[in-house]
Amino acid sequence: MADETIYVIDRVVTKPGCARRFVEAYVAEYVPGGRRRGMTLDRILVSPPVWFDDDSNTVTITWTVDGVHSWWEMTRQSRRDPGLGEWWSGMDELIVERSRTMAAHADDVEGLNDV
């Protein structure tokens, strides 16, 4: 097993008119801590690319982590921080639904499973 890149993906469906506020809060309040925990912010995508006033947007935030060891270190740090759960709870007023999933390049799946 090499240090394949692991992607941590937050997919957030925002309430109508709330996408810009959510992205601004995420960048200002969540991103610095994510970087401190060893993640690299890859991109923040907004779909559709219109700041709707009366409809939902889907915001897809992608982080990268270098290898499984770094992933566990990242998640151990986040579990020791009760403020993270509180931060997500505070975002409830802007969010319809969200998910966090882990992913990898298709070319890396074989290697990641060969442990």
Next chain:
Amino acid sequence: MYNVTRVVHFDATADLSDRAEYTENVRLAVKELGARRRLVSPTLPGVINGGDLLVHLRFASADEAAGAIETLDATLGSPVVARLDGVQYHPGRAESRPDASRTVYRVLLLRVAPGTPEATIERFERDLLKMPGYIESIVSWRLSRVEDSVGPTAWTHVWEQEFSDHASLMGQYLDHPIHWGVVDRWFDPECTEVVVRDRVCHTFCALDGAVLDPGSDGAPSD
């Protein structure tokens, strides 16, 4: 069958001599409890909230265990002990790779948050049970719901495995994506699926023989 597991956390002031004497006393005492299978073994490096000594007893029935549990817990109580964690349960179905060797017995005690819908708990349990299909160093496994719990956390589940070796438990088990990419979301407060919010008890010890084999109801071993 009815199983009783205790995780002994020694007090920090207990020295090596205290621990050795205590362990020997426990080994001798549990021989008198009528268990069909018994394991008393120090934990191995790498446990997390996993204590210092693992005690696992199998009885023929809950009634048979009932008489022994009070004696067991009286035996385990000692000034050298800071805390006990424990569970009692009718074991779920054990599965095994029949011819694979095993050297480590691992127990995960966990508490599913109160109020979690039954359908969600069943999805969580199904995900846990997927792990042996991908992690070949898990050679036997069993997931059971807890009926009675000892210690500060009201454990709801006991997830037991026998591993081929300590290095695989510390490596392959953590490294495989079925763990960090699928199962861990149930334990991660940043994931919406989280159902386990309390600190888990992840403990393991050396194994001589088998605890989980479906047909291992034979002679006691310690």
